[in-house]
Amino acid sequence: MRRFRLHSEPRPAGPAAAQPTSAEPAVGDSAPTAATALASLSDLPVAGLTRRRIAGLLGALVVAWVLILFARQVGEASEAASRADAMRVHNATLAADVTALEHELELIQRQPYIAQAARGYRLGKPAEIPFTLAEDAPPLPSDAPGSASTRLGTATDHERPVDAWARLLFGPPGD
Numbered sequence: 001m002r003r004f005r006l007h008s009e010p011r012p013a014g015p016a017a018a019q020p021t022s023a024e025p026a027v028g029d030s031a032p033t034a035a036t037a038l039a040s041l042s043d044l045p046v047a048g049l050t051r052r053r054i055a056g057l058l059g060a061l062v063v064a065w066v067l068i069l070f071a072r073q074v075g076e077a078s079e080a081a082s083r084a085d086a087m088r089v090h091n092a093t094l095a096a097d098v099t100a101l102e103h104e105l106e107l108i109q110r111q112p113y114i115a116q117a118a119r120g121y122r123l124g125k126p127a128e129i130p131f132t133l134a135e136d137a138p139p140l141p142s143d144a145p146g147s148a149s150t151r152l153g154t155a156t157d158h159e160r161p162v163d164a165w166a167r168l169l170f171g172p173p174g175d
Contacts, residue, residue: 107113115124122130140147159167167173 108117118124119128119130124130
C-alpha cells in the first residue's frame with residue numbers, strides 16, 4: 001500500500017522526515033509497515049471528515065432518531081384518541097339500542113301483544129274466526145271500511161231521502 005500526502009502536514013522528526021511531500025510515492029516504499037497499514041482516525045482528514053464533523057454528524061443522527069421516535073409517539077397518541085372518540089360514539093348508539101330493546105321487551109310481555117301474536121298462529125279465542133290474507137292480495141281501495149276516509153267520527157254529508165227524490169225528480173238545485 002502506497003501512502004500519498006495530499007495535505008501539507010507537519011513533518012515528524014526523525015527518519016520519517018526524509019519522505020517527500022509530493023503526491024508521488026516515496027522511492028523504496030515497496031512494503032508498507034504495520035503502522036501505515038492500519039487505518040486510524042488521523043487518516044480521516046484526507047477524506048474531509050474531522051473528528052468535529054463526525055461528532056456533529058452523530059449528534060444530528062441522534063437528534064433525528066429522537067424526533068422520529070417522538071413523531072411516532074404523537075401519531076400513536078392521536079390514533080388512540082380518535083379510536084376512543086369512535087368508541088364513545090359507538091357506546092352511545094349501543095346504549096340507545098339497549099333502551100329501545102328494553103322498551104320492546106316491556107311491550108311484548110304485555111297480555112294484549114301476546115294475544116295478538118297468538119292469533120297469528122290461530123290460537124285465538126274460541127269465538128274468533130281465524131283468517132289470513134293471500135300473499136298476492138291487492139291493496140284495499142281508499143273508501144274501504146276501516147280506511148281513513150270512512151273512519152268513525154269523520155264528518156259525512158248524508159243526503160236525506162226527501163232531498164234525493166227531489167233531486168231525481170226536479171234536477172240539481174240551482175238550475
